[in-house]
Amino acid sequence: MKRSMLISGMIISSLSLFAQNTSNTAGQPSVRLYVFDGGILENMDPKSFGLKNEEVSTTRMSAPCYLITHPKGTLMWDTGSVPDTAWTYTGSPVQYTFMEDDYRQDITLNKPLMLQLKAVGYPPANITYLALSHKHFDHIANANDFVNATWLVRQNELDDMFPKDSAGVEKPSNYPHLRNNKRIILDTDEFDVFGDGTVIIKSAPGHTVGHQVLFVRLSKHGNIILSGDLYHFPEQRPLNRFPGREFNQEQSRDSRLTIDLYLKKMNAELWIQHDFAANLKLRKAPEYYE
Numbered sequence: 139m140k141r142s143m144l145i146s147g148m149i150i151s152s153l154s155l156f157a158q159n160t161s162n163t164a165g166q167p168s169v170r171l172y173v174f175d176g177g178i179l180e181n182m183d184p185k186s187f188g189l190k191n192e193e194v195s196t197t198r199m200s201a202p203c204y205l206i207t208h209p210k211g212t213l214m215w216d217t218g219s220v221p222d223t224a225w226t227y228t229g230s231p232v233q234y235t236f237m238e239d240d241y242r243q244d245i246t247l248n249k250p251l252m253l254q255l256k257a258v259g260y261p262p263a264n265i266t267y268l269a270l271s272h273k274h275f276d277h278i279a280n281a282n283d284f285v286n287a288t289w290l291v292r293q294n295e296l297d298d299m300f301p302k303d304s305a306g307v308e309k310p311s312n313y314p315h316l317r318n319n320k321r322i323i324l325d326t327d328e329f330d331v332f333g334d335g336t337v338i339i340k341s342a343p344g345h346t347v348g349h350q351v352l353f354v355r356l357s358k359h360g361n362i363i364l365s366g367d368l369y370h371f372p373e374q375r376p377l378n379r380f381p382g383r384e385f386n387q388e389q390s391r392d393s394r395l396t397i398d399l400y401l402k403k404m405n406a407e408l409w410i411q412h413d414f415a416a417n418l419k420l421r422k423a424p425e426y427y428e
Contacts, residue, residue, distance in 0.1 A: 216278075
């Protein structure tokens with residue numbers, strides 16, 4: 139009888155330990171953030187961003203893209219500065235020149251975005267949601283590849299990207315397929331992508347009419363906000379300088395103040411997407427943050 143009770147106790151203890159281990163495993167961080175190389179913008183002019191040459195540490199800008207994976211789906215945030223279809227991967231960095239009317243931008247590319255996504259097991263066809271911080275060329279280059287994703291967009295930015303008069307639209311050839319995407323129109327200041335507070339798109343207009351930033355809650359790393367183009371150079375932040383071609387500089391000023399308060403409220407760090415030096419230090423896919 140005592141032996142039977144001892145065996146039963148051992149079984150119960152083992153089951154309890156198994157349940158505890160299972161619970162711990164299930165409790166592991168479920169949200170992951172992958173950082174992808176979307177190109178490097180070369181020889182940027184600090185004066186175009188309200189700065190002097192001597193006030194910046196580099197004139198290079200990163201143009202990263204991000205993938206957030208969640209038990210309920212995936213979100214692609216921005217899609218790079220050059221379409222994969224516009225260049226041939228050689229295994230070595232290549233130079234590409236973006237031309238728009240009289241504007242020229244030299245870009246260094248290291249690896250196609252689709253190849254980077256494939257390496258982590260998330261081809262564009264399997265992405266649940268697509269969100270763009272805004273419509274500018276260095277954030278939307280591969281948007282056409284995400285035709286199966288539901289596009290999360292603000293109505294005013296959508297109207298700017300697909301106006302009745304297409305004159306002046308920036309590089310529309312990079313995103314015409316989005317016209318037919320399933321979409322959710324974001325009509326509130328905050329949009330909780332997966333409904334649990336871990337991934338939130340927040341309105342931050344000014345750089346463009348419907349510009350937005352992304353909050354991500356990571357269990358191990360901590361909370362972050364992806365800036366879009368709220369800032370370009372990190373030096374803009376303490377000096378409170380603005381680009382010369384903002385859609386609405388006063389809106390940008392208000393958005394910066396709002397996001398600063400939000401950073402404090404959420405105890406989050408700001409990742410300035412174009413900050414070359416900071417981006418250089420980040421772990422790149424297939425590594426990730428969680």
